Every structure is written in structure tokens, then in C-alpha cells.
Amino acid sequence: MEGLLLGIDLCDDYSQISCFRPLDMEPEPVALGDDTSSGLIPTVICKKKGEDAWYIGEEAYRLALFGGGTMVDKLVKLVRKEGYATIEGVRYMAEDLLRIYLEKILELPKKKYGTEEIESLVFTVQDLEGHFLDKLIQVAESCKVARDTVHVLSHTESFIYYVISQKKDVWANQTCLLDLTEDGLHYYEMRVIRGRKPQVIEAEHEKLEESFSLDVLDTPAGEHLADTILTACADRLFKKKIISSVFLTGKGFMTSDWAPEFLKVACNRRKVFAGQHLFANGAAYVAFDLLQEDTAYPYICICEGRIRSTVSLYAVYGGRKEQVVLASAGSNWYEAKSSVEFIVDDTAMLDLTVAPVGSQRVEKVSISLDELPARPNKTTKIEVIVSFSDERCMTVRVVDKGFGELFPATGKVIRRDFFIS
Missing domain, CATH: 2.60.34 (Substrate Binding Domain Of DNAk; Chain A, domain 1)
Structure with a gap:
């Protein structure tokens, strides 16, 4: 197996990419530039004025900020609504902009690992809507990725595969995930239904009404308010449940120092893990497993994206x-x-x-x-x-x-x- 095994978490604010390494049997995050601390790649693209040169991520922000180009953001939403952007008098369809963005981020693992071949590519997105999935796969094909190597999972399913790739004590009982992003606060819950063959794993996703803008974390008063909201959510969501582990991800949880009261609730007789790339890593695990003769996941998964x-x-x-x-x-x-x-x-x-x-x-x-x-x-x-x-x-x-x-x-x-x- 010499080609790349990739998982890409594609979101409107940030995207992330992981590459599965068979020698280590683990996914490895791939970052843009030298910033390996988070691997968050802003899902934005900018065309340099007067040139056929395109930039993504933080470079795109900087170029647009100093008036050197025209930036387009929220590329996923733009594709979903079949939109376009007019740049220097030229109309660019949303899927064309997404193609340029995807080509740029695919160059990252190709350069890092020294190969052009993509053997398996699994996208993970928040919502699975048929027309968008059609467009996404077409965009991947236009990036010279073979159709039969491309698959798409919901965030809920990626969460499942990430968790069940960990040690079994991590998911002995129910497992929860809080994803805090610019889009809001998302809650995921997973449980294994034992006593059946094959075993059934169920997972659910809910976008919580109790949310807040990440901008509030810029002030001590805002941090306290956010901590209060999150603690109330935890009290409600974790009540009367036997939860083995809680995962925290999303830009809002780049650090959790601002949420001491929430952490007291979350850490009460539970393991708590915080970090980025959870969805991309889950997709990367699947990218590897799809190529194996026998799956490492002999379960029936019931969640968003799966028939019940x-x-x-x-x-x-x-x-x-x-x-x-x-x-x-x-x-x-x-x-x-x-x-x-x-x-x-x-x-x-x-x-x-x-x-x-x-x-x-x-x-x-x-x-x-x-x-x-x-x-x-x-x-x-x-x-x-x-x-x-x-x-x-x-x-x-x-x-x-x-x-x-x-x-x-x-x-x-x-x-x-x-x-x-």
C-alpha cells in the first residue's frame, strides 16, 4: 500500500486533513505551512489581483486584508446553494472554487509524503444532502481522484469510527462529544447495544440551542458566561447516564482553560479528551479500512448517513x-x-x-x-x-x-x- 489514505473534514469555517499511516496504524494530521498546533485550515480562497494565482487559508486572509485580492469564504454553503462568486468580472461557480481549494489542500499530504497517488479518500461533512454529495464527488474527480476511491461520511459516523478505534475502555459505556465551532455547539452521543450479533452501534447528533459566539471568549466576562452555558448543557445532557468518555473538539476547545466549572462536571468519573482532527481522523481510519479484505469494524452502525x-x-x-x-x-x-x-x-x-x-x-x-x-x-x-x-x-x-x-x-x-x- 503506497498511495495516500486520507480523511478530510470539510466545514464552512475550517477544514482539516489527516493521513492514515499503516506502519503506525494511526492517522497523522497534516497542516498548512508550519502551524502544526491545530491543523485548522480556513475554508477560504483568494485570487490575487491581476494574476491567475490562488491562495487558501490564512494566506488568503492576509492577501485580502491588504487589498491584494478578492476572497471567497463559506465554500461549502456556496456549493450547497449552487451559488457563484464574481471576481474581476469573471463568474466562478461554487464547485470550481471548491475544486481549487481541494487541489490546494491535497497538495499538502502529497508534498509531505512524497507521492501523488491517492488510494483512498474519505470526506466527512456535517450534513449529508444528496445534491451536495453529488457535487463533492464530482469536484474530487475533477482533482483527478478516482470515483471508486471517494466516500463521504457524516460527522456522526466519523465520530463513531474514531471512538471505536480507541481502546475499549474508552467506549465501554456511552460516549459523548461536544463540538464547539463558529457554527454553534453540536452534541454527539454514542452507545453500543450488546447482546446482538453483529453488535449494533447507535449514535445521534443534535445542534444545541444553548450556544454562543466564539467572540465572547475574548473577555473574562464572556468566558464566564460561556462556562455557565456549557455547564448547564453538561448538567442536562449527562444526567442519569453512564458515560465512559467525553470528547471536546472544534475551535472553541483549542483551550479549555476558560471553562473550569464545565470541566468539573465533565471530569466527574469520566475520561475527558480534548483536541482537533477528531472527524478527519475518523474518516482516515475508514479510508484505510475500506481497502482491507476483512473490516476491523464488524458492527452495524445506525446514525446519520446509515440505513436503519x-x-x-x-x-x-x-x-x-x-x-x-x-x-x-x-x-x-x-x-x-x-x-x-x-x-x-x-x-x-x-x-x-x-x-x-x-x-x-x-x-x-x-x-x-x-x-x-x-x-x-x-x-x-x-x-x-x-x-x-x-x-x-x-x-x-x-x-x-x-x-x-x-x-x-x-x-x-x-x-x-x-x-x-
């Missing part, structure tokens, strides 16, 4: 009735597209079974086949295509494939959308 139910149907194969799985619980919804062909045998309905993980309750969803051309029994072949627009929204397409030359395919498509548990 197994979707299947029953069909006769070789004279026996068998269950055909179309989507498995714990699968990445963005990548969980399946296609299976069947011959219709004496039925006018397609019945799918939806089984939520960890539940005895089974739902059934049915699709009428009456819209297909009328033919004799066993002379209609159909293709059933299942895809998802998020972890709970499933689309099923039934395509008429006909039956050879006797009954040519019409291409008729029956589409149904379902909300699943």
Missing part, C-alpha cells in the same frame, strides 16, 4: 423460496443502490419487507404491477431498482424488461417513494 432497516423481498430460486436483500441495515444510503431482475409469476403485487434493526416489528410495502403490459404468466421480466435520497427515504423503480423477442420490453417504469423506519 433491511429491505428485502421473497422470490423462488431453484424451486425454493428465498429472501433477497435489496438494502441492508447499516449501509451507507448514498451508496446503497441495488438492482435485481425477476420473472413475474402469478402475482399483481410486489411485496417488500422492511425490518428495522433491533426490532421484532416488520413492515410491508407493496407496489401494484397493474401498470405493466398484460401478458401470459411467466412472460414478464422486471428489474427492481432500490435507491435512497437519505437514510429514511427509499425509492423503488420497477422496469418492464419484456420477455425476449416474443414480448419486447416497453421500458415502462413504475416508481414509488417510501418513508421507512
Whole structure:
């Protein structure tokens, strides 16, 4: 394994990049310039006036501050809303600006480790929205990263993989994360449901209403106010829970000296870890694991970005009735597209079974086949295509494939959308 194994945490304020090192079996943060203290790379880009020269991060800030160029920030949000920026009379689409930014940060590990090859690249972002994911993968491809090497996780899932890559006593019980950024205060909670095979890991994310601007940390009075808010959050969130560990990340936790009362609550019979690159490191662990023959994570993960139910149907194969799985619980919804062909045998309905993980309750969803051309029994072949627009929204397409030359395919498509548990 000679190529780079990268995890990139892409956010509107700062981005971070980690490279998994197989010799050490650990991710290593990659910084911009000589500042290795945090590895936070501002997600901004600046074009130098009159030149086709682009700068990112703190260099972009400095160039714009002294009037040497035009800066564009919040690149992720700009891509999400399909925006653009006009610089020196030229319109640049958001994805073009993101491409330049991504090319620049990908140069960092290439230069550091002396290789151009990217063997596995895993992005992690706050929210998984289908159109944005399409754009992000297209941008990665335009940076000459092969499509089949690119994957995208939610922050919640990256948190899971980071935590379960640590020693087991760290996540023996529930594990929590507070991420304090310019965007606000985000809370994550993870628990392992034991007694099942494979084991199930559940994690949830919540953006807390109790938040504050990081600017308040510039004054002693503001620090006290922030500490009070954070302590109240901890009292509420940790109450009556058996929590093994608490993780603190985000620019707001570059130092925690301003929050002594909060730390008293957090450290009460719990391990507390503070640092950056948590999400990027989690993505880097996955970048390595995806290339292994056997995963180091034999769990079903239920969280943002993962399907919560197994979707299947029953069909006769070789004279026996068998269950055909179309989507498995714990699968990445963005990548969980399946296609299976069947011959219709004496039925006018397609019945799918939806089984939520960890539940005895089974739902059934049915699709009428009456819209297909009328033919004799066993002379209609159909293709059933299942895809998802998020972890709970499933689309099923039934395509008429006909039956050879006797009954040519019409291409008729029956589409149904379902909300699943």
C-alpha cells in the first residue's frame, strides 16, 4: 500500500486533513505551512489581483486584508446553494472554487509524503444532502481522484469510527462529544447495544440551542458566561447516564482553560479528551479500512448517513423460496443502490419487507404491477431498482424488461417513494 489514505473534514469555517499511516496504524494530521498546533485550515480562497494565482487559508486572509485580492469564504454553503462568486468580472461557480481549494489542500499530504497517488479518500461533512454529495464527488474527480476511491461520511459516523478505534475502555459505556465551532455547539452521543450479533452501534447528533459566539471568549466576562452555558448543557445532557468518555473538539476547545466549572462536571468519573482532527481522523481510519479484505469494524452502525432497516423481498430460486436483500441495515444510503431482475409469476403485487434493526416489528410495502403490459404468466421480466435520497427515504423503480423477442420490453417504469423506519 503506497498511495495516500486520507480523511478530510470539510466545514464552512475550517477544514482539516489527516493521513492514515499503516506502519503506525494511526492517522497523522497534516497542516498548512508550519502551524502544526491545530491543523485548522480556513475554508477560504483568494485570487490575487491581476494574476491567475490562488491562495487558501490564512494566506488568503492576509492577501485580502491588504487589498491584494478578492476572497471567497463559506465554500461549502456556496456549493450547497449552487451559488457563484464574481471576481474581476469573471463568474466562478461554487464547485470550481471548491475544486481549487481541494487541489490546494491535497497538495499538502502529497508534498509531505512524497507521492501523488491517492488510494483512498474519505470526506466527512456535517450534513449529508444528496445534491451536495453529488457535487463533492464530482469536484474530487475533477482533482483527478478516482470515483471508486471517494466516500463521504457524516460527522456522526466519523465520530463513531474514531471512538471505536480507541481502546475499549474508552467506549465501554456511552460516549459523548461536544463540538464547539463558529457554527454553534453540536452534541454527539454514542452507545453500543450488546447482546446482538453483529453488535449494533447507535449514535445521534443534535445542534444545541444553548450556544454562543466564539467572540465572547475574548473577555473574562464572556468566558464566564460561556462556562455557565456549557455547564448547564453538561448538567442536562449527562444526567442519569453512564458515560465512559467525553470528547471536546472544534475551535472553541483549542483551550479549555476558560471553562473550569464545565470541566468539573465533565471530569466527574469520566475520561475527558480534548483536541482537533477528531472527524478527519475518523474518516482516515475508514479510508484505510475500506481497502482491507476483512473490516476491523464488524458492527452495524445506525446514525446519520446509515440505513436503519433491511429491505428485502421473497422470490423462488431453484424451486425454493428465498429472501433477497435489496438494502441492508447499516449501509451507507448514498451508496446503497441495488438492482435485481425477476420473472413475474402469478402475482399483481410486489411485496417488500422492511425490518428495522433491533426490532421484532416488520413492515410491508407493496407496489401494484397493474401498470405493466398484460401478458401470459411467466412472460414478464422486471428489474427492481432500490435507491435512497437519505437514510429514511427509499425509492423503488420497477422496469418492464419484456420477455425476449416474443414480448419486447416497453421500458415502462413504475416508481414509488417510501418513508421507512
